[in-house]
Each structure stands twice: as C-alpha cells, then as structure tokens.
Amino acid sequence: xxxxxxxxxxxxxxxxxxxxxxxxxxxxxxxxxxxxxxxx
Amino acid sequence: xxxxxxxxxxxxxxxxxxxxxxxxxxxxxxxxxxxxxxxxxxxxxxxxxxxxxxxxxxxxxxxxxxxxxxxxxxxxxxxxxxxxxxxxxxxxxxxxxxxxxxxxxxxxxxxxxxxxxxxxxxxxxxxxxxxx
Numbered sequence: 001x002x003x004x005x006x007x008x009x010x011x012x013x014x015x016x017x018x019x020x021x022x023x024x025x026x027x028x029x030x031x032x033x034x035x036x037x038x039x040x
Numbered sequence: 041x042x043x044x045x046x047x048x049x050x051x052x053x054x055x056x057x058x059x060x061x062x063x064x065x066x067x068x069x070x071x072x073x074x075x076x077x078x079x080x081x082x083x084x085x086x087x088x089x090x091x092x093x094x095x096x097x098x099x100x101x102x103x104x105x106x107x108x109x110x111x112x113x114x115x116x117x118x119x120x121x122x123x124x125x126x127x128x129x130x131x132x133x134x135x136x137x138x139x140x141x142x143x144x145x146x147x148x149x150x151x152x153x154x155x156x157x158x159x160x161x162x163x164x165x166x167x168x169x170x171x172x
Contacts, residue, residue, distance in 0.1 A: 001096035008144045011090035013058065016067035016083055023091060026082060027142045031053035031168055035041055036092055037135040 044161040045080050051168035053139070055081035058091055060133055089133075097136040097151055104154060113156030139167050 002008060008023065015021045026032055041048075041055055048055060057079065059066060066083035069076075086092055137159055139148040148167040150159040 002094060002146050002149070004146055004148055006146050008091075008138075008140055008146050009094050010144065011086075011094055012088075013084040013086050013091065014063060016063050016070055016085075018063050021084060023140075024144065026054070026056045027140065027144060029142050031051070031142065031147070032140045033041075033048060033053055033055045033164060033168070034058060034091070034095075034138045034140060035055065035135070036058045036086070036095070036097055036133075036137070 041081075041161070042077075042079055044165065047161075047165055048168065051165060053168050057081065057083040058086050059083070060086055060089065060092070092133060095136060095138055095146075095149060095151070098134045099132045100134060100155060107154070109154050113154050116156060137164060139164065 011023050012020050013023060041057070045055060057066070057069070063085050066085050069079050069083045070081075072078035134152045134155065135158060136152050137150045138146060141147050147170075150163075152158065
C-alpha cells in the first residue's frame with residue numbers, strides 16, 4: 001500500500017467522453033487533489 | 041469540494057474526481073444536471089479500479105452495511121445534499137482523497153473507514169499549503 005513519499009503509478013483512467021487518459025495528464029505542474037468516490 | 045475549489049486553486053492545486061460508475065454520470069456531474077450546477081473540475085472513471093487499488097482504498101464488507109457508523113455517514117452525506125443516483129458502479133468501494141505532487145509523489149492520503157467518510161476541507165487545504 002502506498003504511503004506519503006511513494007510514487008503513484010501512471011494508471012490509466014477513462015475520461016467522461018469515454019477516451020483513455022493517464023493520471024499524469026492532470027498533473028500539469030500543479031498539486032492534484034484526487035477524490036475517489038462512488039458517483040451513482 | 042466544489043465550494044472549496046477557489047481556495048484549492050489559490051493553493052496551486054486542482055481537483056480530479058474519480059469514480060467507478062459510468063462515464064455519462066461523470067459527464068453529467070461536470071456539466072451540471074437538474075438543480076446541480078457544474079462541478080467546475082474534471083471527473084473521470086476508473087472502471088478497472090487501477091487508481092483505487094494503487095491508493096489502497098478498501099471495500100465495504102457485508103457486515104459493515106449493518107453498522108450504525110455507516111448509516112450515520114450516509115445520513116450525514118444526505119443532509120449535505122448528496123443524493124443516490126442510478127447504481128452503475130461498485131457500491132462497495134470506500135471513498136478516499138489523495139494529494140499528489142506534480143511528479144506523482146503521494147503527499148497525503150485519506151482512506152475512508154466507511155462510505156461517506158470524507159476528510160474536512162480544512163485538513164485538505166492544510167496539506168496543500170505545506171511546502172514539500
């Protein structure tokens with residue numbers, strides 16, 4: 001399990017339009033707050 | 041998260057919401073629907089649970105659906121305006137919040153102990169203003 005200081009892998013996600021997108025796409029010289037939740 | 045977005049961006053960060061549900065739900069959240077305004081940040085889905093597994097977020101076990109703590113969280117979320125929509129994803133997934141540096145270093149992570157267990161925005165903003 002990852003802890004602070006560990007590198008998060010470059011995982012593939014799916015954009016709202018259905019296209020694959022890598023996590024790093026959203027890390028454009030900014031910190032990123034990733035909120036994982038159930039949308040339903 | 042939506043209300044705190046200006047403070048988050050002032051701190052040099054942005055928000056990415058990740059769910060396991062359908063892409064159309066992510067699009068609806070981004071665009072706004074019904075009386076809900078657009079979220080103002082990106083929403084994506086993680087159908088293979090890649091990020092969810094990497095960050096070590098757990099699953100709600102069967103017995104936990106019977107615990108008062110879970111239902112207190114659920115009622116709390118309802119009071120804050122959250123509403124259950126169409127069930128399309130993994131309802132057993134516990135939520136969580138992570139702060140990731142631009143080089144993909146995990147700065148901070150909150151792993152929920154049950155559904156609806158979110159960190160305070162004050163604690164998230166405090167992490168964002170720390171210098172690495």
